[in-house]
Amino acid sequence: MISLTSPVRTRASGWPAGLKLSLLCIATAVLFIRQDIAFHVVVFAVTAAVYVLPGARFARAGARALWRLWPFVVLVAVWHLVIGAGGQGAVIVLRMLTAVGLANLVTMTTSLSQMIATVMWLVAPLAKIGLNTRALALGIALVVRFTPALADKGTALTQAWAARSPRRSSWRIILPFAVLAIDDAEHVAEALRARGGTNP
Amino acid sequence: MERNLTLIALFAALIAALGLIPQLTLAFGVPITAQSLGVMLCGTVLGAKRGALAVLLFVLLVAVGLPLLAGGRGGLGVFVSPTAGFVIGFPFAAFITGLIVENWRNGPLAMVAGVASVIGGIVVLYAFGISGLAWALQKPVAEAALLVTAFIPGDLIKAVLAGLITAALARARPASVLSRA
Numbered sequence: 001m002i003s004l005t006s007p008v009r010t011r012a013s014g015w016p017a018g019l020k021l022s023l024l025c026i027a028t029a030v031l032f033i034r035q036d037i038a039f040h041v042v043v044f045a046v047t048a049a050v051y052v053l054p055g056a057r058f059a060r061a062g063a064r065a066l067w068r069l070w071p072f073v074v075l076v077a078v079w080h081l082v083i084g085a086g087g088q089g090a091v092i093v094l095r096m097l098t099a100v101g102l103a104n105l106v107t108m109t110t111s112l113s114q115m116i117a118t119v120m121w122l123v124a125p126l127a128k129i130g131l132n133t134r135a136l137a138l139g140i141a142l143v144v145r146f147t148p149a150l151a152d153k154g155t156a157l158t159q160a161w162a163a164r165s166p167r168r169s170s171w172r173i174i175l176p177f178a179v180l181a182i183d184d185a186e187h188v189a190e191a192l193r194a195r196g197g198t199n200p
Numbered sequence: 201m202e203r204n205l206t207l208i209a210l211f212a213a214l215i216a217a218l219g220l221i222p223q224l225t226l227a228f229g230v231p232i233t234a235q236s237l238g239v240m241l242c243g244t245v246l247g248a249k250r251g252a253l254a255v256l257l258f259v260l261l262v263a264v265g266l267p268l269l270a271g272g273r274g275g276l277g278v279f280v281s282p283t284a285g286f287v288i289g290f291p292f293a294a295f296i297t298g299l300i301v302e303n304w305r306n307g308p309l310a311m312v313a314g315v316a317s318v319i320g321g322i323v324v325l326y327a328f329g330i331s332g333l334a335w336a337l338q339k340p341v342a343e344a345a346l347l348v349t350a351f352i353p354g355d356l357i358k359a360v361l362a363g364l365i366t367a368a369l370a371r372a373r374p375a376s377v378l379s380r381a
Contacts, residue, residue, distance in 0.1 A: 004265045004275045028280055065277060072282045075347070076337055092338055099280040107265045107275030115264035135205050139257050142209035143216070147268065150210075150217035171361055174234065175368050178214065178241065182369070182376040185210035189203040197202050 006061055006108040010054040017114040018121070020106045027102050031095050037087055040094035047101045058108070065104045066097060073097070116140060135198045146184065153180050204250060207376065211242045211254040212261070219270040233270035236355060239290050240321040240362035243297025244313040245369060247379035252295035259290055285332020289325045296320035301366075301379040309370050309380065314363025321362070322355045 012020065031043065051062040073093050080089025120137060127133050157173040157180075192198065215238030242251035258268065267274040269287070278287055297313075297320025304312050326348060334344035370377045 004267050024276065065275070068271070068273065069281065072337065079339075088338075092336075096280075096282065096336060100277040103276035103278075103280050107277065110265065112265055119260065119264060135201070136257075139205055139209045139212070140261065142206060143212045143257060143261055144266070146210055146213035147216040147266075150213050151220050154217050154220065171234070171237075174218070174237065174361065175365050175372075177217070178245075178365060178369055179372050181210045181214045182207070182373050185206040186203070186376070188210075189206040192202040192206065198205055 003112040004065075004104075004107050005111050006054075006058055008054050008058040008061075010058065010109050012105070012109040013111075015109075017106075017110045017118040020110060021118065024102055024106050028099050031099050031102075035091060037091050037094070040091050040098065044094045044098045044101075047098050047105070050105065051101070062101065062104060062108065065108075066101055069096060069100060132198060138192075138198055142188065146181075149184070150177070150181060153177065204378075207246060207378065208250055208254040208257060211238070211246055211251070212258040214238050215242065215255065215258045216261075216266075216268040219268060234358070235270045236290075236293075236321060236325065237358040237362055239294050239325070240297055240317040240358060241365060243294040243299075243320050244301050244316060244362055244366040244379060245377050246294075246298060247302050247381075248295045248298035250378055251298040252291045255291040255294040259287060262287065280336075282333050282336040283329065284336065286325060286329035288332065289328025292328060293320045293325040296324045298379055305380075308367070309377075310363040310367035312363075313366035314359050317359035317362040318356065321359055322352065326352075 031040075034040065051059045073096070076089050076092050076096075080086055080092070116137075119140075120133060123131060123133055123136060154173065154177055157176055161173055215235060218234040218238040239255055242254045245251070246254055262268050262274045262278060263276060265275050269278060278284060297316045300316035300319060301309075301313055304316070326345075330341055330345045330348060333339070333347060334341045337344065366377065366379075370380060375381070
């Protein structure tokens with residue numbers, strides 16, 4: 001399955017995921033504490049520069065991810081211009097773009113395996129209070145494996161419907177889709193049990 | 201244990217796969233995706249605890265960078281965007297939906313699951329979503345609520361579908377509807 005990690009290697013790609021996540025938490029907290037526009041303009045400009053440094057391909061991918069926020073940017077800008085609070089609107093827009101931009105930066109520079117390793121490290125202490133961390137790891141692997149498999153089955157069901165009816169399938173395939181998912185789950189559970197189950 | 205785990209993982213994958221179904225557009229131009237229907241189904245089929253765990257697993261995989269949300273969205277940016285409240289509210293929505301189906305046993309399953317989906321998948325989910333919007337956009341809750349009212353008719357349709365699909369699943373695969381096991 002394709003993750004949102006950028007194929008472009010950056011200097012931050014080699015940093016430990018835990019460090020990047022900690023820095024992101026601190027940066028996001030500071031962004032929400034500070035209210036002055038000059039600070040937000042500078043931080044936004046620095047974030048934009050960080051996106052540009054690894055090259056045009058990386059910057060384009062970052063801009064594409066941020067582009068999804070345009071309805072909110074337009075809404076906040078128009079609203080605050082109408083009520084005559086343009087400065088406050090600019091702070092909200094810049095903070096939103098910078099916070100999402102920084103978070104996306106961590107996602108783009110951290111591989112899926114590094115992220116999952118960090119999650120497993122974070123949940124490791126919970127094993128002492130009874131959480132089966134092996135089941136969590138197995139659950140993650142199962143979802144990663146089954147999402148494309150289910151998507152393929154959904155496509156096959158849609159095509160089967162289209163071959164029989166001129167109307168769009170849409171929600172009508174959801175029931176057979178769910179039945180297929182449940183049948184798959186039962187088969188996989190049996191296979192897992194046959195191979196020793198979730199206990200090490 | 202293995203059966204619970206695979207059902208939880210498969211329903212997490214089902215939410216992701218439902219995000220790939222092309223969106224419908226309501227008569228007045230509002231797009232709806234099938235993804236929150238997946239969240240409702242997690243509660244109505246798997247019950248409170250397992251349903252919430254399935255959705256939590258889905259949200260965790262979105263956080264670690266898989267593009268599983270409708271439109272190929274994912275990553276940590278989702279959790280600081282204005283719609284973060286909806287994603288954070290997903291597991292709570294599934295939990296409340298499942299809790300209602302587990303405890304309200306003296307009614308037709310389609311109706312019970314439909315009502316539970318309205319309460320969990322709309323009331324609870326929108327409480328989180330609207331709070332998140334109000335916080336990110338620094339707007340009063342009432343104004344943030346106005347921004348999302350257009351999506352409620354679509355979600356009501358999904359709640360009705362969740363009820364009908366759960367009842368049909370209970371007939372097709374009764375042992376797998378864990379909320380009524």
